[in-house]
Amino acid sequence: MIDNIYNPEYVKTLFDKMSQSYERMNYITSFGFSIRWRKQFLKNIEKSSEKIKIIDLLSGMGETWGPTMKRFPNAELTALDFSEGMLNYATKKNTKYFKSNIHILHQDILKNQLPKNHFDIVICSFGLKTFNEEQLIILANVVEQILKPGGQFSFIEVSKPKNKLLQKLYGLYLGKIIPILGRILLGNPEEYKMLWKYTLQFENSNKAFEIFKSSGLKTTYQIYFFGCASGFNGRKQISINH
């Protein structure tokens, strides 16, 4: 019996267990949509070929690195995650495809150890749903602290669409079919059921959006594919004290 699905230790174990199958499953879960969404959520940030500093929060095994380095080819990319399982794969990917140029941090973002006013861009794909409200407030404050003034950010998460029919279909797919595929192909049905449970609790990025706005960040809301994903992006203001 799970006491608290938002307990970081529980979340960490969940992702450690899923790490062997996560990348393949990610592709199947959203019919390849996740690949398109990753590109789309990055488009909310101005393209740049400067040597800017980017951090990919809750980076998993680096699913977003390819499109990030394509849009920001000269960026210094840092990636942060707290699951050893996910990071083992991320490290292999770093060596194989990125000449080990990506700086990987094994940290809990809720215990922020990152430097202040340091990053030009903060990105985060599909990492919001395992946070409760209190943790989202911590996350928003961390983003506000680590971004340089004028720095940009973009977040995206899988969401429950408003349209009832789409909701049923998406729920059937992510909540039932995927766990079955998880069992047949990969052996992790319970973990994949949990991801849908988190999505149902999370609903969409609206609450997180409001929290980010309240933390002083200039923030705009987005929906992707009729609300099957949602997110927000924006900037840290140059000065909020006037």
Ligand SMILES: C[S@@+](CC[C@H](N)C(=O)[O-])C[C@H]1O[C@@H](n2cnc3c(N)ncnc32)[C@H](O)[C@@H]1O
């Ligand atoms: C759903 S995965 C997303 C991975 C990747 N960004 C993607 O686009 O597929 C969420 C990741 O967030 C990490 N995570 C969750 N809570 C965290 C925390 N408090 N600190 C660091 N990483 C965390 C998990 O270990 C997991 O790898």
